[in-house]
Amino acid sequence: MASKRDKDGRYPETKILSKNFGVKDSWTLKVAKKNGAYKNLEKALKMAPADIIEEVKTSRVRGRGGAGFPTGVKWGFVPTESDKPKYLVLNADESEPGTFKDRYLMELDPHLVLEGCLICAYACGLSTIYIYVRGEYPKSQERLWGAIEEARKAGILGKSVMGSDFACEAYVHTGAGAYICGEETGMLESLEGKRGHPRIKPPFPAVEGAFGCPTVINNVETLAHVPCIIENGGQWFADMGIQPDPDNPRAMGSSGTKLMGLSGDIKTPGVWEFEFGITLRELIEQYGEGALDGRKVKAVIPGGLSMPVLTADELDVPMGFDALVKVGSGLGTATAIVMDDSRDMVEVCENIAHFFADESCGQCTPCREGCHWMEKIFARIQGGEGTPADLDLLERLFINIEGRTICALADAAVWPLRSIIRKFRHEFLAKMPGHEDAPASTETAGVGAS
């Protein structure tokens, strides 16, 4: 495969989702239409629904909400022979820490988001779209409502979508501040007016989702990809990015482009769109312009808060679903949090553990109790009252939390914390009376997230 770098070694941006981000008044229907909005919906409405799903399968687009599930396959699970109403719930909760990419799409190109939703709804036979936007995104809510109203007036939404016999309504549903409502079944409970308690699966939402009816749940960015797949074909999308590994059926590849971001200890934080394949180091050095003056990058969580941390010498990994798993981490939301050499990793762990303890919905004992215990242990170590036995205790806690709960929030708590105490063990020991002289090298500490 030809290298995507230019002659100066720079990995170029590819603006497909983000092509209108710099356009004046990009969120209005008038400007959006001038830039081609809804012409792909018009094209899709002339296609057979099954052919659209086939095209999306061919594209190999994988969910951008964090889990990376193949979108076309998910759409294929919706039962066609069901006389119940069917719903689309767009996951616009974006409460994963360090993540702000969907906000750009909703604020700057809400018509693209709506067009993606409508194509999905038409392909899967869904009659109502609920856009679940977190309460902390007032501007996204405003822009989406504005787009919905404009679209309704223009006959793009409603009883006859663009003059076809397809009818579809769309509403923004506002969250009220709870991370767990980003988990798809927690989101459904919240949409139904309850506490956001994730459900035990199966049944899967495609069969029994919102209000007991078949429901497709997708991330904002995932559906924003759909119009260009209809425009150029699934194969065009599949040809971009990282190809699947023919020898490993689990390595499904990372097709298309992805919004990626940087925040934390970095000179230029922000969000950019790339064809999959840029390495984490290139992202940090070429787009983030590296660490602040006089500082060095020490640790990076590649996507959100919920993934294992990578150290400064592990950054030459392509930002892709399979490549990051291979090095013991994960793509997550592809918005990396960077920490430099001035950072105290015990303090970082205390902060992370507090987040998960705060946001646990409380249904499962290992998560509800475990996250609080972890926070307390980190606080104890931070207060100079820890002993090496605390690190063993944490390891045992991790084993008793991971994989033993209803949803993945508990796993998401374990992954960053375990990787940090394994890779930066010396920093923890250095705070323990009598163990301050622990070796500073990460090698001796048994590197490796599992």
Add this chain to the structure above:
Amino acid sequence: MIPPTNSAPPVAVQFPPKELKKECEDILSRYPTRMAACLPILLLAQKHYDNWVSPEVEAGVAEYLGVSDSHIRGLLTFYAMYNAKPAGRHEVWVCRTLTCMLRGAGKLRDTALGCAKAKTTGEVGEDGKFLVKDMECLGLCEVAPAVFVDGEAHVDVTPEKLTELMEACD
């Protein structure tokens, strides 16, 4: 926070008040069940009644939506954006999550508490003016640290800027 069990049950307010009637009906029309309107209607009610949901408002909303008082109470205690006790005249959210912490949120929290004359977050300050809340990631990490004052986002906030913002509240 939860009223003592031996007190008389709250007298429900008449909900919705006429100013909110149309909006409430509009919200209800979007969902197949009345319960589904709980979250948006509670946000609306909170905004209308001095930024908190009293036991009387709770009972009024419960009656209107055909759910139990305790269902509403369960929502108020679960979601960070609801206030189940008096919330002061202004509400300040300080993000405490990792990126904001790296970018100086700890100082902002202290500054906010100082301006609010409050000992801790989640409690209204001495003069009843401010409620400062610790919030988890507000999705503004590329322009961290982030703060909301009365529902409006402020980014790249310094202690000086936050002091100015809070002093400008009446």
